[in-house]
Amino acid sequence: MAHSVRRDAPELPDFSLLKRLARDQLIYLLEQLPGKKDLFIEADLMSPLDRIANVTTLKEHEVDKLYKVEHKSIVSTSDQLCFLIRPRIQTVKWICDVVNADKAVGKFRRYKVIFCPQKFYACETLLEEQGIIGDVTTDEWSFYLLPLDDDIISLELPEFFRDNFLEGDQRWVRTAGSALHLLHSLYGPFSKVYGIGRCSKMAYESWREQVKEGEQRVRQADIGNVFLIDRDVDLVTPLCSQVVYEGLVDDIFRIKCGCVEFGPDVTSSDKSMKVMLNSQDKVFNEIRNEHFSQVFGFLSQKARNLQTAYDKRSGMDIKQMKTFVSEELKGLKKEHRLLSLHIGASESMMKKKTKQDFQEMLKTEHSLLEGFEIRECISFIEEHINRQVILFSGLLPKDYRSLKAQYLQSYGVDHLLTFSNLKQLGLLVEQQPGETLTVMESRVGKLVNDKTAGKLTDAFSSLAKKSNFRALSRRLNLVPKSDEEYDLRVPRDMAYIFSGAYIPLSCKLIEQVLERDGWTGLEEVTRMINGHEFAVTAGSNGSDPRGRSDAQRIILVMFLGGCTYSEISALRFLGKEKGYKFVVVTTAITNSARVLESMLDNHA
């Protein structure tokens, strides 16, 4: 089922080194606070920490008890407390409370705050204002990059998206630059950097400054080219419902740090199970990039093969049986287990999607993408809001207002704040009167809203930024002609990840720029996207041309603000077609629900 791979595709560099680095630095930091200590860990740092160290590692460095940061008063009896946190004001405030509460009762302890991946002045100022600098020492754990798979590296900073694009806070720009710098030092030197978007440009600048400050070592490059892209260049793609296996699993079960928790309905037992999803899982590796409709066939074929392999046992003599058990059985069992898991997951996803009018939702999305039958789409979305299943949209003022009003009626007026955010981000756009109805982005995903305590699906359509989406789509051929059948078994372009209905804008841009070796000929496109594009070549440093040519075909794509599994699948497909290997670096893995959740503002 794997697509034919061009034989000359280069090998990916080994990124496990990044894990070692992070772990070793953590150990170093823990050693800076000798003696027994209790460790408080920020909730969303736990999974990343899991990937690089384990409890044993921590225990070896005199960590006694582990707690999750819960913003409540603490019960520790240790006289040394270590906090491993993100540089967030809320968390630092809580630490201040903890320290001051101790002081109030005359309890003496030593405190150490380790900020990951870096400190912010605002946090330190807070410690100072609370009069606890001295009681508290601070440090930085420069754990920028977590390899989630052979070709995916994540900064695990979901807040990057909101901070940067909604709040306009550039606090993570240097972080992105530093991450790039680290990759450059270990796997560079890069010879070409392309990019688009304001944040990309700033991150590039920050990286360049950092390179200038340090000394450049001469080594042979593993990664030759870099492509930086801002998430807000293409907000359409992450809002689309995913239909490629890995993306669908993420939409439905939420993959966290490369790991998913399958509930009893999938495991067909009474227990949930946490499963790592990466290329080590042979079954998963073969279906992750496939359109969901192809997965069932593949899995059943696989099941038949497995049966045949098991069946070999009958008619074996003792010796053969012994070899079979020692050599094959373990592998077969493992495969068996994985297979039944993925079959279970597929079934469960099928069930959920049938319940939700998934087909109609997809149809609506695709129509919105193509830009016709707008009227029907609006009424579909409307019906969903009415049934408390969904919505948002940006359209003619009349439609916009009515949808907004209906949404607020269904989900609570406090979502006014959410609407204000969406508008600010440009996700929700009301057309200026007089403009014609072109359009638009769409999306339908799910939102789990605590208040209604149910799964709410969320249809979302927005007038593409400045109504340019239609024009862009035509220019770049994002929506293939719909008059011919699209054979999902033999994908002919990246559109397969959305059932042949749409080529993700982000990936199309990457393809075009690599093909043209720059932005020449794409002037109109970049103008519509609102620019900030660049293409820079490093000064020549004569290294081995053969090695160079390999490195030139390894392309690091950095998504600032997150990317989806579908986009990764699309890039893998593109890589196979063109003989590239893509390494995706992202501030976080995202999807429609996460994008929307980051905009929610109806909680205290």
Add this chain to the structure above:
Amino acid sequence: MIRGKPDDDEYWNSSKFKAFTFDDEDDDFTRLKESKRAVNSILVEDEDEEDEVEKVNWSGEPVGSISWSVKETASNIRSTGEVRDLSFPKIDTAPSLPKNSSGYSLSSLFKGKAKTGSLQSFSESFSEQSLRNYAPELRKPKSEYKDYISDWTPEETVKRMQQGKAYSLEKFHFLQDKLLLLDEAVNAHDGNVITAVLIFLKKSLSKEILFRELIAREIALRHYIHYLKEMGEHKHLVELFKSLGRTEDMALMQYRDHLNIKDENRRRDFLKNCLSLPFSQEDATHVLDHYTLLERQIIIEANDKHVESSSQADIFKKYPRKASILNMPIITTLYYSCFYHYGESEGTYSSPANIRKTFRISDKQFLLTCLGARAKLKAWFDVDALFTTKNWLGYTKKRSPIGFHRIVDILHKNNAPVQVLQEYVNLVEDTEQKISLAQKYKCHDVIINTYRDLKDRQLLIGYREKVERSSPEYRKIEELLCNSQIRWKN
């Protein structure tokens, strides 16, 4: 990728791992001692990681809440050996890494130049490489305190701040200098430094002056707003919005505070005060709705609580309320009212009609909500009444603002009996859709009648095979097929 399982030396030579230098040599010696201790303290375990995991002796109490709690690990190890590496992934399963990798602490690497003891092999391999500092600086060189009182320009100051070096903002007394500093920070694109400078300006400038200067500095302004939001300094923020003339933002900001009020009566009063805020016209309507809604919910809640506890109404006994209606959205409130207060006159706050009118609920939305509630109660008569309209001649007809196929879906989800379902399936206009719905929900009569109306004998014969022999459906088909008055088209 490094494949296979090279021994340590090979690994180090072939890896990208390169040594680094330190600019300040002064405390190399202390560091060496430190690192030696560090290395010694962790080299104790040399065995396979497989064993390590089982050796963990963990005092469990707080751990239960942690994703990688050892308890979970331990139980997994005991029950299914194979599952363990999934639920509690072992780190560095890649064979390319030395087994006892955790033995080399970062501090030992940082002491790359050390020439003694257990670090010998490292230092050798390091010294052969060009030395390079690629790892993030862990400690600031102590040498930096020397020029504390400095003459750094704004540019240099910002640079030092970015690099985490010592700096001083005290000397920026003149407004002009302060602003230069801010602009320099903005030019450096480092949000962290921009915010740091803003905190300094906040402390050293009056609000009026600071706000005035921020108006012309959009990027700095946004950082300032975000900082105030995160610090929870809402009053300050409101003043800022006011001075910027961003009244709608100010209104929303103030409105947001209602989320922090738990007591419903205080929340209602707060919302009442919000009504006078300068919202956009559209939002003002929504905020008014919010206030009105909560006001009524408080009344309804008090009343229903009383009725429920004194067992005055059957409906509450039969379907006890699962949660209070307070702070629920409008539609949920409507649903609630259709559920518990159906048929009340429009004069009461809790009646569906009153809610519909007060909040200008559209026909479609009203119908769907009502339908859901009545179907849940299996009040099929009410459902029927929802769609029935009389024309001036007194004939009744069924109408719906939404397609009947949708209605059928909703009824089915609420376990409507086939008799009810088929009535609505029959109302679906599109024949194909009607058939497919009828098949989905096993409304045999609808299918049989439709085929009859189509005069399609073949389809009818085909369908006969699908129903049970001697069932009423079967008999009905038989009768039709024998009926000589029908002119079959095939």
